[in-house]
Amino acid sequence: MRATWRRLPAKLHDVGWEPGLVVPAADGSPLITDHYFPRAEGDFPTLLVRSPYGRGLPWSPMYGLLFAEQGFHVVLQSCRGTGGSGGAFDLWRNEAGDGRATVSWLREQPWFNGTLGTVGPSYLGYVQWALALDPPPELKAMVVQVGLHDPYALFHTDGALHLETALVVGAGMTYQHQGMAPFLRATLRLQRRLREVTTAQPLRGAYAPALGGPIPWLDNAMAHPDAEDPHWHGASLATAASRLRVPTSLITGWQDALVDQTFAQYDRLRRAGCETSLLVGPWTHTSALQQGWPEVFTESLAWLRAHLYADRSGLRPTRVRVHIGSENAWRNLDDWPPVTTVGQWFPTIQGHLIQQEPRDRAPLKSFRHDPEDPTPSLGGPLLSRTAGPRDNSRLEAREDVLTFTSPPLTEPVDVLGPVSARLSVSTDTGHADVFTRLCDVDTRGRSVNVCDGLGRLRAEGQEPVQITVPMSSTAHRFAVGHRIRWQISGGAHPRYARNPGNGESPVDATTFAPVHITLHTDSALMLAMRAHDPGPAPEGND
Numbered sequence: 001m002r003a004t005w006r007r008l009p010a011k012l013h014d015v016g017w018e019p020g021l022v023v024p025a026a027d028g029s030p031l032i033t034d035h036y037f038p039r040a041e042g043d044f045p046t047l048l049v050r051s052p053y054g055r056g057l058p059w060s061p062m063y064g065l066l067f068a069e070q071g072f073h074v075v076l077q078s079c080r081g082t083g084g085s086g087g088a089f090d091l092w093r094n095e096a097g098d099g100r101a102t103v104s105w106l107r108e109q110p111w112f113n114g115t116l117g118t119v120g121p122s123y124l125g126y127v128q129w130a131l132a133l134d135p136p137p138e139l140k141a142m143v144v145q146v147g148l149h150d151p152y153a154l155f156h157t158d159g160a161l162h163l164e165t166a167l168v169v170g171a172g173m174t175y176q177h178q179g180m181a182p183f184l185r186a187t188l189r190l191q192r193r194l195r196e197v198t199t200a201q202p203l204r205g206a207y208a209p210a211l212g213g214p215i216p217w218l219d220n221a222m223a224h225p226d227a228e229d230p231h232w233h234g235a236s237l238a239t240a241a242s243r244l245r246v247p248t249s250l251i252t253g254w255q256d257a258l259v260d261q262t263f264a265q266y267d268r269l270r271r272a273g274c275e276t277s278l279l280v281g282p283w284t285h286t287s288a289l290q291q292g293w294p295e296v297f298t299e300s301l302a303w304l305r306a307h308l309y310a311d312r313s314g315l316r317p318t319r320v321r322v323h324i325g326s327e328n329a330w331r332n333l334d335d336w337p338p339v340t341t342v343g344q345w346f347p348t349i350q351g352h353l354i355q356q357e358p359r360d361r362a363p364l365k366s367f368r369h370d371p372e373d374p375t376p377s378l379g380g381p382l383l384s385r386t387a388g389p390r391d392n393s394r395l396e397a398r399e400d401v402l403t404f405t406s407p408p409l410t411e412p413v414d415v416l417g418p419v420s421a422r423l424s425v426s427t428d429t430g431h432a433d434v435f436t437r438l439c440d441v442d443t444r445g446r447s448v449n450v451c452d453g454l455g456r457l458r459a460e461g462q463e464p465v466q467i468t469v470p471m472s473s474t475a476h477r478f479a480v481g482h483r484i485r486w487q488i489s490g491g492a493h494p495r496y497a498r499n500p501g502n503g504e505s506p507v508d509a510t511t512f513a514p515v516h517i518t519l520h521t522d523s524a525l526m527l528a529m530r531a532h533d534p535g536p537a538p539e540g541n542d
Helices: 059-069 095-106 123-132 151-155 163-178 180-198 216-223 238-242 259-271 293-308
Strands: 015-024 030-038 046-051 073-078 116-122 139-147 248-255 276-284 320-324 329-333 341-347 363-369 401-405 413-427 431-441 447-458 465-478 483-489 515-520 524-530
Touching: 015 059, 015 095, 030 059, 030 095, 046 059, 046 095, 046 123, 059 073, 059 116, 059 293, 073 095, 095 123, 116 123, 116 293, 123 139, 123 238, 139 259, 139 293, 151 163, 151 216, 151 259, 163 180, 163 216, 238 259, 248 259, 248 293, 259 276, 259 465, 276 293, 320 465, 341 401, 341 483, 363 401, 413 431, 413 447, 413 483, 431 465, 431 515, 431 524, 447 483
Parallel strands: 046 073, 046 116, 116 139, 139 248, 248 276, 276 320
Antiparallel strands: 015 030, 030 073, 320 329, 341 524, 363 515, 401 483, 413 465, 413 515, 413 524, 431 447, 431 483, 447 465
């Protein structure tokens, strides 16, 4: 694995390993733990890494070995019910207590010098936020990489189920801690049966043959689309960031399925006055830990050394660093989002996208969305291998996809910050989803997705309703000669579960109704635009 990574810091220490240590949870359940340590004299700070994905590949080399080589004790622990640890795994209810129990165990170890940090991606970020609800005094730094704090938002948007993500999470949580071979078999089995599972009527329980049986916590997550449902009470750890004083580094990618959760974490930390940094790269959830790993590891190491060793020499001069899409360059910023103006782009009946607001208020264009032949999803912020930027040309040729395109740009347009769609829409059934996407059309006509979002319509009658659909955020330069495109459809399947169109639950529906969706002229694409300033040459391209 080391041979595949470039630009990693030089090794400082040989590493020792104590596998299979037993840490008692508060209820006595054994939490199986591996200890990596520098083979050298002296005191070293400790990093706590708690994972439901096992303690083997890739966690052992990426977190145990590499960080221990840099002068840290690394405690790599399997969450309860996984990787040999006792008890039963639950998606969120045990992490705070088990984290505190582990810190109590650390205090008894002769090599623990009282200085603690945490680091890790995805669910390994969630367990960090759980510990931060009541941070122990030893906790001096956190590094949350492509991490979540809100399980509801992982599974749902505005009541719409993130179907493909839910299935991938189910496979990962169930099999990855068993080892790479079982996990690979489960992943391939899910890929082969994905269409069968995602088109089943009803959807409830249809995943069981593909994932080797029912998974109770996954059933519950899929069946509770309302964020206010008691099922989700206590799941979100957003309050941890709202009052935290532990210096925290946040790392994500523009096509990460959890990118919006990272931006929410950053906003809460800034409002709380907590020292924080933000790195956003050209990555998906998984590529951040693959192609992006040298940048992610270097950023993480610099933050941990700054706050556990009082060595700030590796920190960058600004709080925020983002990769600029299309330009393929990095840019340092003082904060996120930077100061911008909201540019409104309006659709026309001819399919154009213009900055002059139309005077009339009238139907613009209509299309028919059929849940039996749903608009397919293509790329975007997913957990699967199909994530990321893709050529949308074939998708946009479908009759159930609307596009509105600007003229070729005569000067660059920089979009840095939140993107949203203000939609005025009517339907003939009162039940529909609207998927809206920003694309960059190059000089060859290739239309590549930048960011997107989905909103759910619930209306009585056929009068237009107004909704605003958040489309995440971006840092993207639309180059001279390129065109800005707004894409609108009635869904993106199997990324999102199909809206039945008749008011039934997407999980339990056995009948579907086609829906006619009409877009009206008082709709607009809202872009956080910043005046183009040539300034100094862009930082080194990666």
